[in-house]
Amino acid sequence: MENFKMIAKTFFGFEEILAQELRVLGAQDVEIGTRMVSFKGDKGFMYKANLSLRTALKILKPIYYFRAKTDALLYKGIQGIDWSKYLNANQTFVIDTTIHSDFFKHSQFVSQKAKDAIVDQFREKTGVRPSVDKDFPDLRINIHIDKDQLSIALDTSGASLHQRGYKTATNIAPINEVLAAGMLLLAGWEGKTDFLDPMCGSGTILAEAAMIACNIPANINRKEFAFEKWNDWDNDLFDNIIDALMKRTREFHYTIKGYDKAPSAVEKAKANIKNANLDDYVTVSQQNFFDTKKETSGPLQMVFNPPYGERLDIDLERFYREMGDTMKQNYPGTHAWFITANLDALKFVGLKPSRKIKLFNGSLEARLVKYEMYEGSKRTKFQNREEEEE
Structure with a gap:
């Protein structure tokens, strides 16, 4: 060929x-x-x-x-x-x-x-x-x-490739699957630590995180591609490629968890995770992130999509301040990434981001930001590193 x-x-x-x-x-x-x-x-x-x-x-x-x-x-x-x-x-x-x-x-x-x-x-x-x-x-x-x-x-694709085929239930402000996967890859997620989405909505980030961790093809659950109707469509070749890709999946030895305070969101997330055949890797529970603490002793990666105030009516200043306080006080040893299109709200987090990446969520200009929560203070972290180097 x-x-x-x-x-x-x-x-x-x-x-x-x-x-x-x-x-x-x-x-x-x-x-x-x-x-x-x-x-x-x-x-x-x-x-x-x-x-x-x-x-x-x-x-x-x-x-x-x-x-x-x-x-x-x-x-x-x-x-x-x-x-x-x-x-x-x-x-x-x-x-x-x-x-x-x-x-x-x-x-x-x-x-x-x-x-x-x-x-x-x-x-x-x-x-x-x-x-x-x-x-x-x-x-x-x-x-x-x-x-x-x-x-x-x-x-060659037909419908946009963000339509993976696993999402049957969506929440008020669902995140696009391609945007979710891109955020995870920019955050360096490879499935080598525990993972948490503390505001998981209908579970898109969780599903994409699990597929990356296990090296499962992104569109394995998709019903059809445009090329399947072409005159030169080769069904045997397509089946052979699926078999080869599925042989390259890998085991995952950590946890992927999602929280949401809305019972309806939790049910939708569970349904979507099950549709994607990922329920062996992902657990979803009804919890308010602001009432939670880190459950693991090792490093944790957090990637999430908090509300911006566009489609959900919230007190942004209070919400983002509580978000920063929860991460700082309850989640030591965590790298937290989230996307927001409300750039003013970032100043209420009360933490300095170590990275800011310009993205778009639909037509909204957004930032993907990273916050690093160290075990103990940041100063102690660097002092320990200097002592080790000496």
Whole structure:
């Protein structure tokens, strides 16, 4: 099988970790862009990337590039592709368009013009034309316009890859699965300590943490990928890749725990963890984080998504102050990471973050922050280290 170029789309701030994921998986010619990483691999690698990548939202397979500044040139360029390679006249398709151009203003118009070019080609050759199906198409086509440069790609994934397939129940403000996985990877989580999400909601961070710890493919529970409807779909190859990936899972020797004070959230989290077949690794209990203490003697990693006040009505100043007090007083020997889009609320935590990483939670600019709680005081920690070095 020959290699071809692919593009993995991701969130701002995740480009480096996505590139690292691709390198570990065996991708070739990995190049980092903005909110995307390009790479090369064969058809089997395309299947493997969709199954495995934790921080990819979509994987596109570019098939054609051309330049156009007018509707007529757009139509001509789309007709320059032999669509019978990818589509039969009795199949369905849909076109997604993104535009960064002064020559083309409306993505819907571009999609309509491109659709006309495709169906006209089939009608002229066969007398029959494929139809558009926005919900369950056989082929999903992606058009990206940057100034006068057009990239035509096939969407290998279908629905966004954050839709892992395990989450049937969600809470008031659920976190995106790709965002959760990216936060965990940025936090350096590898499954080598105990783990706690003290405000776990519907359990997304817990599920992603368990899959990382056990090296379980991110999308193993997903029902379908777009490439399964392609003309060159190879079911045996796909099954062989799943078998190979599942042989690379590893044992996990620590604990992954989640707390939430809302009984409804706890029930949803438990259901989602069970759906993901992760209930051997994760326990969820109804507790208010502010009333808890660290239960383990060894190091603890904490990653969570506290409320920002966007969708939940809380007293932010009091809440973030209690959060800081609880971490400082009750959780020694802990590295705590959390994401917030309320940058003003950070000053109420009362602790100095050792790291701040700019991310986006949906359209909200956010920060992923790290706080280090030492056993005893920080000064004592450094004095002990200096004495050991002497």
